[in-house]
Amino acid sequence: MVYPILLVIHNAFRWLVLGSLLATLGSSYSGWLWPRSYRSVDQTLRIAATSIVHTQLLLGFYLYFLSPIVSYYWHFSPDSSQSPEFRFFSLIHIGLMFTSVIILTVGSSLAKRQTNAQQKFKTTAIYFTVGLILILIAIPWPFSPLASRPWSRTF
Numbered sequence: 311m312v313y314p315i316l317l318v319i320h321n322a323f324r325w326l327v328l329g330s331l332l333a334t335l336g337s338s339y340s341g342w343l344w345p346r347s348y349r350s351v352d353q354t355l356r357i358a359a360t361s362i363v364h365t366q367l368l369l370g371f372y373l374y375f376l377s378p379i380v381s382y383y384w385h386f387s388p389d390s391s392q393s394p395e396f397r398f399f400s401l402i403h404i405g406l407m408f409t410s411v412i413i414l415t416v417g418s419s420l421a422k423r424q425t426n427a428q429q430k431f432k433t434t435a436i437y438f439t440v441g442l443i444l445i446l447i448a449i450p451w452p453f454s455p456l457a458s459r460p461w462s463r464t465f
């Protein structure tokens with residue numbers, strides 16, 4: 311019962327993750343390319359994006375322990391050439407997403423400590439670009455050859 315609900319939430323939460331990262335990148339690239347002061351809205355966007363990503367990480371961990379796909383993989387080690395989805399969700403998705411969350415967290419806390427506005431924008435722009443690219447690679451888009459999942463789900 312919890313599993314399908316969590317799947318709907320984890321699916322929808324991906325759009326919040328992407329939206330918040332894009333908004334933070336918009337603010338950081340604009341501040342980096344056209345120098346200005348680091349405003350509270352820039353900080354709010356950066357902190358909100360990091361918190362949203364952390365929440366998705368927690369939802370993901372919960373889902374990982376409930377997922378029949380993951381448990382099948384660890385019990386039976388199915389041949390990934392026949393069905394790459396088992397390996398994708400059990401190793402690749404979690405690995406890339408976890409790496410990305412670490413990069414985003416490190417970038418956000420480095421930017422927080424920096425005092426120069428230009429430096430804060432630059433650090434956020436670089437770390438968040440790398441983090442977003444990893445997330446985009448690891449999302450099971452409907453067109454992905456590794457694992458394809460719907461754009462959205464309903465209860």
Ligand code: HEM
Nearest residue numbers: 321324327366367370371373374377378379399404407459
């Ligand atoms: C942080 C960014 C993340 C994003 C944007 C993301 C996004 C997604 C999306 C869109 C799906 C497809 C959901 C569906 O079938 O409708 C999915 C599935 C899944 N995610 Fe994530 N995810 C993230 C992190 C994680 C992490 C860190 C874990 C594990 C710790 C994880 C575990 C899973 C599992 C196990 C599934 C498949 C569940 C199943 O079909 O049984 N996710 N994720």
